[in-house]
Amino acid sequence: MTTATLKPAYTAADWRDFVALTKPRVMTLVVFTGLCGLLIAPGHIHPVLAFTAILCIAIGAGAAAALNQWVEADSDKLMKRTASRPLPAGRMDKQSALHFGVGLSFFSVLTLGLATNWFAAAVLAVSILFYVFVYTIWLKPRTAQNIVIGGAAGAFPPVIGWAAVTGDISALPIALFCLIFFWTPPHFWALALYIRPDYASAGIPMLPVVAGERETRRQIWGYTAIMAMAAFAPVLLKLTGIVYGTVALLATGVFVYMAFRVFRSQQLDPAQMRAERSLFKYSILYLFIMFGAVVVDRWVMA
Amino acid sequence: MTEGDKEADVPFDQDAIRARQKSRSLVMGLILGALVVLFYAIAIAKMVG
Known part of the structure; x- marks a missing residue:
């Protein structure tokens, strides 16, 4: 049996590349603001459900980041700051990133809905869709004011945290x-x-x-x-x-x-x-x- | 010979791919186990609530 062969078009991506696809550093701010929204909301939530809500906010943010990198794989190759990301560096194929992003999106929204309430889940779904479709696909390549409107996507976590407890805004x-x-x-x-x-x-x-x-x-x-x-x-x-x-x-x-x-x-x-x-x-x-x-x-x- | 030619001639280590697949399977198993625990805990928390 040989241990060396020709390099295939795409090799199995390392699990660390999937973690990198979720932009963990950006996620810390998302988790923190979501947690604060949850902590200041009036009312009571079971600690397990509170943990699940924060987990879903984090996974939703990771899903949006993965889909963002799937859309921007080609332009990321041209930027020094992003060239070493899993997709532009060739460590992962685009389809894996797409499946990963879509899978995490559905998982985070459905789990949040089942664990807390469907209003919070709907706001999470809107924030993911807004980041991917309104910011990444529509605004970012077209207007210099992209992050002004697109910034709304990053502003949702405290609202989701609050809604997870109260069911409203x-x-x-x-x-x-x-x-x-x-x-x-x-x-x-x-x-x-x-x-x-x-x-x-x-x-x-x-x-x-x-x-x-x-x-x-x-x-x-x-x-x-x-x-x-x-x-x-x-x-x-x-x-x-x-x-x-x-x-x-x-x-x-x-x-x-x-x-x-x-x-x-x-x-x-x-x-x-x-x-x-x-x-x-x-x-x-x-x-x-x-x-x-x-x-x-x-x-x-x- | 160009740099590109050199790179193309480098054989790819099948063992490295296997090791990567193994670590991915291990992580996937751990995640699935954690999800089982999480959903069990959610179910209990909802019943208590």
């Missing part, structure tokens, strides 16, 4: 949805500024590629102002208390300062864009801080 999850929705443009465009050559070579019309870095800095500043208003909305609407208000003031103040540095910067060399890298990194921490503050606030108020 009220003002606070909508306010948290708005916070993530308006946080997405400055978060994503800070990254897009310093990987602009990558997007340009892949032909993806991200704002820095289409409108230039000056206009992108201006829009980062504008959306940061709107995001700051969304951050204070829960306090102004008396949905949260002094703990969240204080944390929001400090954390958003730092965000505004960092966004202002990006707005004022005239750096054109991506390798030297320190303010942009700092804003991108801080924006991730910011969302963890804000959602953590909502949970602590609700527990203190209770």
Whole structure:
């Protein structure tokens, strides 16, 4: 028996490649915001069902990420940042990625519906479909405002977490949805500024590629102002208390300062864009801080 | 000889494929086992609720 043979067109992908297809690092933020939505919701949910709800939110996000990479396999080959992903690197065939993404989508939605309620499952289904069809297929290759509208897909987890407990949606999850929705443009465009050559070579019309870095800095500043208003909305609407208000003031103040540095910067060399890298990194921490503050606030108020 | 030619001449290790398939089957088995436990726990939680 021989142990060496000709290389087949596609070899069996490693299980780690399937894990990589779900973008585990992005999933941490999704899981955290979903968990916060679940923890602040009024009412009680059995811990096993709560765990299942968070698991389904995570698997749904992983499914959307897998389908996103299935759609973008060709353009991912052209970008340094994404070229080593399982599909563009040739470690997995496209059909496996499609089956994996569709399978996880059905599994996450049906399991969430069976374990909690069908309203939460419907919102999860909408978020997956929105990410794949509205953002990835429709908006991303066509308009520089792709992530403004597409950002809604990432804003659903706290709403799903809340709905898993209550079976409905009220003002606070909508306010948290708005916070993530308006946080997405400055978060994503800070990254897009310093990987602009990558997007340009892949032909993806991200704002820095289409409108230039000056206009992108201006829009980062504008959306940061709107995001700051969304951050204070829960306090102004008396949905949260002094703990969240204080944390929001400090954390958003730092965000505004960092966004202002990006707005004022005239750096054109991506390798030297320190303010942009700092804003991108801080924006991730910011969302963890804000959602953590909502949970602590609700527990203190209770 | 170009780099591409060199790459094409490299034989692919059948044992490596088998090892990968084995690890995939093992992970799949563990996931299915975890799902059995999860659905059992969901059923109990729903009954208790």
